[in-house]
Amino acid sequence: MNKSRVEAFTDAIVAIIMTIMVLELKTPEGSTFQSFLNEKTYFIAYLISFFLIATTWYNHHYLFTNSNWISKRAFWANCVWLFLMSLTPVSTAWISKFPRSLSAAYLYFILYTLWGLAFEILLSTLIKDNPTQASRLKLMRSRGKNIFEISSFVIGLILIYFIPYASFVVLAVDILVWIIFTPKNSDRITTK
Secondary structure (H helix, E strand, C coil), X not given: CXXXXXXXXXXHHHHXXXXXXXXXXXXXXXXXXXXXXXXXXXXXXXXXXXXXXXXXXXXXXHHHHCCCCCCHHHHHHHHHHHHHHHCHHHHHXXXXXXXXXXXXXXXXHHHHHHHHHHHHHHHHHHHHHCHHHHHHHHHHCCHHHHHHHHHHHXXXXXXXXXXXXXXXXXXXXXXXXXXXXXXXCHHHCCCC
């Protein structure tokens, strides 16, 4: 499959998802700073969602730049990942409207967990399909990051039951972990 077509398709969908999310930001009802603060829950959810998407997109770019071939399996793994990401505006809006709701918090958290799992499946597929590039692609995997993500999933599921806001905290920390464990020199790669 033509890699550049899949990349363009992915970039377009990611841009649309981010645009939909920003359109959900409400104009404050008053002219005071307190009016702006009344919208803080959506802004926090939007901030976390935006940076989760941005961080994952950056890593997606690294994967595709270091892959020579996109198989049918990789295309569909990419589509599943995009599908889960496309639910982000809904889960972000729901948790911001009902921040104390267990259902909204669990959907927000579990959606990102499934999204991360879909990204891992995409990574595994690209490694299998591109054996000559496997060593560079495997740089996306880190034992420390994997242990953290599994632990944060379990801890998050428990904490959210008692404190629904924990979904924000666990996901915010996850963003930092993804940034920290980004492969060295990932900002120096160029499209082949």
